[in-house]
Amino acid sequence: MKPVVELKSLSKTIGKKKIIHNLNLALYPGQITGFLGPNGAGKTTTIRMMAGLMKPSGGDVVIDGVSLADDFEGGLSKVGVIVENPEMYKFMSGYKNLVHFARMHDGVTKARIDEVIDQVGMQNRIHEKVSTYSLGMRQRLGLAQALLHRPKFLILDEPTNGLDPAGIREFRTYLRSIAEKEGVSVFVSSHMLSEIELMCDRIAVIQNGKLIDIREMSETQDSFYYIEAAPMDRMESILKAEGFTFEAYEEGFIIKAEKTQIPGLVQQMTAQEMQLFAIQPHRKTLEDQFLEMTGGGQIAEAHAK
Template identity: 50%
Template sequence: MSQEPIVSLRQVTKRIGRSTIIDDLTFDVPQGEIFGFLGPNGAGKTTTIRMMVGLMAITKGSITIKGKDVKTQFEQAIRHVGAIVENPEMYKFLSGYHNLIHFARMVPGVTKERIDEVVSLVKLENRIHDKVKKYSLGMRQRLGVAQALLHRPSLLILDEPTNGLDPAGIRELRDYLRHLTRVEGITVIVSSHLLSEMELMCDRVAILQKGRLMDVKPIHDFIGSNDQAQTYLFEAELDDIALAAVRDMAGVRDARAVPEGAEVVVDRERIPEILNLLMRMEIRVYGVRAIRQSLEDRFLEMTGGVAVG
């Protein structure tokens, strides 16, 4: 996989009147990943996406896609992009197939073979000739993705693609996007208010608040970069003496009683020593498991408890 980012934002700012909607945004989106945008209501996620695809002017700074500047080389930049901003719009009285044909007429070089290829890619072969008005919301989302992929983009941008989907539809979309990145090598940028889904879906996440970038890093760093990643729950019948003994052990940074037993902040390699101590003290231990923060925990911690949207 190339190390050159597919999207680069440098000091991107958007002002409307006296209000600064996006403030000095700088980050890269690596190739071949699912990149997530998170932020509270009004954080600037959709505004950033709109600037990426040319639906909104950039006040200051630059956005490049595959090295092409969106402001000065728009046609060269946007040819690499497929996007669904808000909901995919289709002609409901036409079949899914005829919707794709209609769109293909506006894009040079899209063949019938390519249409059949994307239909297979989004797994709509059995329903592609049905009228779109008979499609479920999940099927319409998949048809929208098929439309966005017709011209073989390197980058797929989806703004809130899980809106209105049931759990099965959300999982189907997640699995499909992972297939695109792993098999097709396409980079996906996705915004969503479903934090649990973003944790399962994304390779990397950027958190925005009030138009500013709070942080951007791989998802495993977000949920495993602090002491919670080294907190272990010892399910055991500990008394105060046993808890104090654990707390006094070398390498133990903290030990506190909880209803299930004790939460101990310690390096993983020290766990056998703690178990040996408890066994010598004739303490019953029923299990040990790591406790880590979820993406939701980290998000609320970073945004001061502000709801996502």
């Protein structure tokens, strides 16, 4: 599949400090990619370069085959952006806001405005003033505005900040629908790892300005089991001898194993007359894995530099 967006050796130096180090990343149509990193990792700097708000010191951003270095306006014409809580004209209706933004792009018809209103489920409230909208409604209007010109690439920086659980779930549903039905490549930066886990197809992790991991969400769903047995030193010896990847956890071990390997392991423990107290599936959350990847760096980043 041909990527919609390519970061090619993207770099940024401010003063004498190199903030971003040769990032290479491909983003594909219909796919939602989560962008994660500790505080100060360079997420916001990267997003600013992708959105044309900051000029790279080196490398390039290519959007739908168009280089921002060669054709800045042409490349950005294919991009939609939502940064935290979208700012709208509160004294105007939602519909008039969309009409105003539509004038900034060529070829956005009334039919297209009506189409995005339907997409984000705002038919019943679109002619009311934005000042009467909840935060969730304003987020929906912001999403509609970002989609008006049929972008190939949608950038979202902390899009669910301040939303309640129902609003977050609703926003996630709309986003998934847009990616799948319109083939938009969506790039989401957020500190809410539980949401990234539910929303995204894959994740890219940045630390100290370097891309340290890219993985499909399916890869984060490896099989782990919690085993609690005594004596623990004998349990550890068995796990080492059988080549299991494991780590100490509470009063036992977390092991990486296939379901079919568990009966044989239990048989060995029984043969050695060990006491088995518990064995059960254990799911490593994205937060657990993120902390492993980054060495325990802070997760939250609302305004990374």
